[in-house]
Amino acid sequence: MSMKRAASSAVRAVASLGNSPVQARTLHASPGSKKIVGVFYNANEYASLNPNFLGCVENSLGIRQWLESQGHQYIVTPDKEGPECELEKHIPDLHVLITTPFHPAYVTAERIKKAKNLQLLLTAGIGSDHIDLKAAADAGLTVAEVTGSNVVSVAEDELMRILILVRNFLPGYHQVINGEWNVAAIAHRAYDLEGKTVGTVGAGRIGRLLLQRLKPFNCNLLYHDRLKIDPELESQIGAKYEEDLDAMLPKCDVIVINTPLTEKTKGLFNKEKIAKLKKGVLIVNNARGAIMDTQAVVDACNSGHIAGYSGDVWYPQPAPKDHPWRYMPNQAMTPHISGTTIDAQLRYSAGVEDMLRRYFKGEDFPAQNYIVKDGELAPQYR
Amino acid sequence: MSMKRAASSAVRAVASLGNSPVQARTLHASPGSKKIVGVFYNANEYASLNPNFLGCVENSLGIRQWLESQGHQYIVTPDKEGPECELEKHIPDLHVLITTPFHPAYVTAERIKKAKNLQLLLTAGIGSDHIDLKAAADAGLTVAEVTGSNVVSVAEDELMRILILVRNFLPGYHQVINGEWNVAAIAHRAYDLEGKTVGTVGAGRIGRLLLQRLKPFNCNLLYHDRLKIDPELESQIGAKYEEDLDAMLPKCDVIVINTPLTEKTKGLFNKEKIAKLKKGVLIVNNARGAIMDTQAVVDACNSGHIAGYSGDVWYPQPAPKDHPWRYMPNQAMTPHISGTTIDAQLRYSAGVEDMLRRYFKGEDFPAQNYIVKDGELAPQYR
Numbered sequence: 001m002s003m004k005r006a007a008s009s010a011v012r013a014v015a016s017l018g019n020s021p022v023q024a025r026t027l028h029a030s031p032g033s034k035k036i037v038g039v040f041y042n043a044n045e046y047a048s049l050n051p052n053f054l055g056c057v058e059n060s061l062g063i064r065q066w067l068e069s070q071g072h073q074y075i076v077t078p079d080k081e082g083p084e085c086e087l088e089k090h091i092p093d094l095h096v097l098i099t100t101p102f103h104p105a106y107v108t109a110e111r112i113k114k115a116k117n118l119q120l121l122l123t124a125g126i127g128s129d130h131i132d133l134k135a136a137a138d139a140g141l142t143v144a145e146v147t148g149s150n151v152v153s154v155a156e157d158e159l160m161r162i163l164i165l166v167r168n169f170l171p172g173y174h175q176v177i178n179g180e181w182n183v184a185a186i187a188h189r190a191y192d193l194e195g196k197t198v199g200t201v202g203a204g205r206i207g208r209l210l211l212q213r214l215k216p217f218n219c220n221l222l223y224h225d226r227l228k229i230d231p232e233l234e235s236q237i238g239a240k241y242e243e244d245l246d247a248m249l250p251k252c253d254v255i256v257i258n259t260p261l262t263e264k265t266k267g268l269f270n271k272e273k274i275a276k277l278k279k280g281v282l283i284v285n286n287a288r289g290a291i292m293d294t295q296a297v298v299d300a301c302n303s304g305h306i307a308g309y310s311g312d313v314w315y316p317q318p319a320p321k322d323h324p325w326r327y328m329p330n331q332a333m334t335p336h337i338s339g340t341t342i343d344a345q346l347r348y349s350a351g352v353e354d355m356l357r358r359y360f361k362g363e364d365f366p367a368q369n370y371i372v373k374d375g376e377l378a379p380q381y382r
Numbered sequence: 383m384s385m386k387r388a389a390s391s392a393v394r395a396v397a398s399l400g401n402s403p404v405q406a407r408t409l410h411a412s413p414g415s416k417k418i419v420g421v422f423y424n425a426n427e428y429a430s431l432n433p434n435f436l437g438c439v440e441n442s443l444g445i446r447q448w449l450e451s452q453g454h455q456y457i458v459t460p461d462k463e464g465p466e467c468e469l470e471k472h473i474p475d476l477h478v479l480i481t482t483p484f485h486p487a488y489v490t491a492e493r494i495k496k497a498k499n500l501q502l503l504l505t506a507g508i509g510s511d512h513i514d515l516k517a518a519a520d521a522g523l524t525v526a527e528v529t530g531s532n533v534v535s536v537a538e539d540e541l542m543r544i545l546i547l548v549r550n551f552l553p554g555y556h557q558v559i560n561g562e563w564n565v566a567a568i569a570h571r572a573y574d575l576e577g578k579t580v581g582t583v584g585a586g587r588i589g590r591l592l593l594q595r596l597k598p599f600n601c602n603l604l605y606h607d608r609l610k611i612d613p614e615l616e617s618q619i620g621a622k623y624e625e626d627l628d629a630m631l632p633k634c635d636v637i638v639i640n641t642p643l644t645e646k647t648k649g650l651f652n653k654e655k656i657a658k659l660k661k662g663v664l665i666v667n668n669a670r671g672a673i674m675d676t677q678a679v680v681d682a683c684n685s686g687h688i689a690g691y692s693g694d695v696w697y698p699q700p701a702p703k704d705h706p707w708r709y710m711p712n713q714a715m716t717p718h719i720s721g722t723t724i725d726a727q728l729r730y731s732a733g734v735e736d737m738l739r740r741y742f743k744g745e746d747f748p749a750q751n752y753i754v755k756d757g758e759l760a761p762q763y764r
Contacts, residue, residue: 043566046689104564153574156599163542167723170555172694172716176708181717183484184425188435190496190536213598217538312554318563326558334554335563341549343574348624375595 034095035117036067038076038124039087039105055100055345063353070360080105081098096120096359098352102340104130104317112139121372124348125150125339128371129261129288133381136372143372144365145353148205150339154286156211157312157338158256163283164332165308166193178279187281189307194218199252201245202259202287203229206379211237212258224248234245246276254282257311260380261288271296274305285311286338294324302327314340327368414742417499418449419472420458420480420506421487437482437727443506452742465613471764478502479739480734484718486699488513494521502741503754506730507532507721510753511643511670515763518754525754526747528733530587533719536668537591539694539720544596544636546576546714547664547690571689576600581634582626584641584669585611586762592638593619604632629656636666639693641672642762653678656687668720669691675704683710694720 019302042221043056054062060076075094077088083232087105091114100123105321109120112135121131123145136143164170175182199222200207200212210228211221221239228234228241234248242248249255251306255277259265269283270293277283285292294315300306310332314323325333359362371378424440433762436444449456457476461468462485469487473496481487481568482505489503494498494517503513505527510703520524524683543613550572557564572668580596581604582589590611591604610616624630631637637659639646652675657667665688667674674696682688696705707715737747753760 011428012460031597041565042571044595046566046570050570055569056566102569152576156545156575157495157523160542160545160549160551163545166550167539167542167720169542169546169716172719173714175717176713176715179703179708181718183423183717183722184438185433186717187437187722187724187727188425188428188432188657190719192723193538194534194725216595216597238624248431250511319558321561326561328691332555333558334551335565335568337554337565337568337572338549340565341572341574343576345569359755 017109024259033071033073034360035073035075035093036089036356037087037090038074038098039080039095039103040076040078040100040124041103042078047226050342052342052346052351055102055340061098061349061352063349066353067356078103089160091115091118093117096356098122098123098124099130100340101127101130102123102336107131107136109135110207112136112141120144122352122355123371124352125335126345127260127288127339128381130318131371132186133372133377137377141372142365142370144355144369145371146355147368148368149348149351150341150344151205151209153341154206154338154346155213158206158210158258158284158286159213161284161286161310162198162256162282163193163296163311165284165330166191166196168308170332189303192256195252197222197251198254198256199242199248200239200258201248202257203239204258204260208233208237209257210258211239222248222251226287228370249273249276250278252278252281254284257283257285257287258292259271259287259291261290262381265291267291267293268292269296269324271299274300277305279305280307281305282308283310285309286313287311287315289315289317290316298324298328301330306330308332312336390426403656411512415453415455416477417472417475418457418478418480418534418738418740419464419476420456420481421469421484421485422458422460422506424460428677432449432724434724434728436731437484437506437722443480443731443734445731445738448735449738456596458706473497474627475499478504480504480506482506482722483509483512484699484722485501489518490672491517494518494523502526502586504734504737505726505753506727506734509642510763513753515754519757519759521755522676525750526737527753528730528737529748529750531730531733532723533587533591535726536588536720538649540588540592540638540666540668541595541599541642543668544580544612544638544664544690545575547666547692547712548573548578548636550690552714575636578602578635579604579633580638581605581624581630581707582638582640583630584639585621586640586642588668589638589640590615590619592640593621604630604633628658631655632660634660634663636647636664639665639667639669639673641669643672644763647673649675651678652676653681654693656682660688661687662689663687664690665692667691668695670692671695671697671699674720680706680710683712686713690714724752725748 040057043058047056047058057076057078066075077086077092095117109132121143126145128143128145163213167188172186197220199225203223203225211271215238220243223239224242224245268291274296308330312334388690399448422439425440429438429440439458439460446456459468475492477499491514503525508527510525510527550568554568579602585605585607597620605621606627607625634635650673656678690712694716
């Protein structure tokens, strides 16, 4: 595997050989032994309820036995914040750090600087914006994720959220649990999805899977992206390309955010951008919370300009108790969950294991998994 | 329009001509004038919020001006229960009764017997099981609904509910509004729909629309019905026919009920039938509440045999405050709403107006709208 840091680390190992035979012996006795740290959420009482619930501390992606049988050290912790946290203790000597977007360990330039042995940053899932990618590239690290592991999971979830908003599901559910029955209070703003205009901002893997799933709903489908989808797939999906985002936005009854968080998309949906949206627009955002200006979304939900907002991404995460999106009207939010279904966990656990196996053997990863390789960011993060 | 009651009513009119000149003059003065009664829910403060919110008392399907300009009398009321209710007052002399499944006025044999002038029962929407169809047929009435007016609405809603259950949406939403963040508590039982087996009990118009919308989700699709879908459509939908319901049930991760309520389907899902389902099955029922044994569903949700139940239909409706489905675990219920989106209201209001127009002119309705015609029930209600 081609990694600048691997080379410089080898240089350090060789250098230390002269100064410290004990350390060198250790390296020699177990030449391939690596220290791998995984940061996941604690599942506590839920960990044992499902044998396929792999993405938590307790079940550790299901790779502990295999890693340890290969002589590697595998530390897993949920404790990722502040200078005294468990993660911080292992930063100086870990070789591989596995993180997830669902319980993100923020890999800052400072942490990268401290992590002298670090070679590989793996994201169990998709979305590596919790990592300072420029710092990682500059340090010669490899950053990779399990591309494709949960794109179906997220696309399905987006379609669910579109329907929840369009059909005004939650007020009806609230009536049920509150012992009420008032069809009018729901029906006056419940619609069919059929015939509505749905636009996706970003039509990468998730956006395309969403468009494919939307096709039988007989909507007017639009997409904005840097690149037009190739004509055959485009006609199969039945969506129309909108080169100019600002031209697309006012046409849409429903906007779905499917773009990664980058310097360009951070805060993209601010007050000015939201003002361009159709009054009564519905927004689904399973991409990243920071693509939205938090307060601008709250204000537009309060004024009714945004008639419904649903997503599973927040900034920061976990969302604090007083995050205003918890309390704004017509929200259908959840914690960050869409990409971590049991099916997705099985796929990204397998993907992490596959990349570790290749890493130990010095083999390349599947090309689409790289976020940073040879000091270069993948195109979608530039 | 061919209706036994029209004929017998004409006989009565002729007979009364001899006995009561005043009554005859009235008939003569306004030979086409009819008394039409509509039973809808009150929308109160919601009525004015949306000009297309037609299916409520206040907006009266949007046909008042037209009906009155034609010289007809149009009474609209939400008051439909008990001997003193407003509906009961008009039973003896109404010609046409318009009802809906969302706020059903139960048209019993007793009411039909009292309704000496009644000729036509129109359902604004689909589903006429709140009418004693046999009594209506015996009395020579015509019963018709706006077939197709809300099939898309209901099918979309079913797909939403499948996703809400499969992906375990509601526990996440509850965390948000309760100031919590616990991904594990959601993720341990959240799945992708992809790859799961979904079976519909009934593949009429709604069932087929659901199957078409499910196709891009890459599920294993099954359907049970009296009749196999024609081979071309079946291969287009990609669903497999299961002639034997009891053979299909244990295969399904998700069961969707899409059969009308008839003597055969009433209480179909009782304790014994539910026991045949896969442990952890998810059930979506937007058909009719009475197809399920209420307590058997509660017991199976409590035991975990049913892992999620969602639907908008109850027995009776409105569901009383103490209906046990409000309080059972893993429910995602709403009041009866899926077929009464704004789009559906526009369609069934137009359909009712069309049938009234034809009725006044003595023309037949679109064939698929008839539930009872010439003393015969439509096949799906036999």
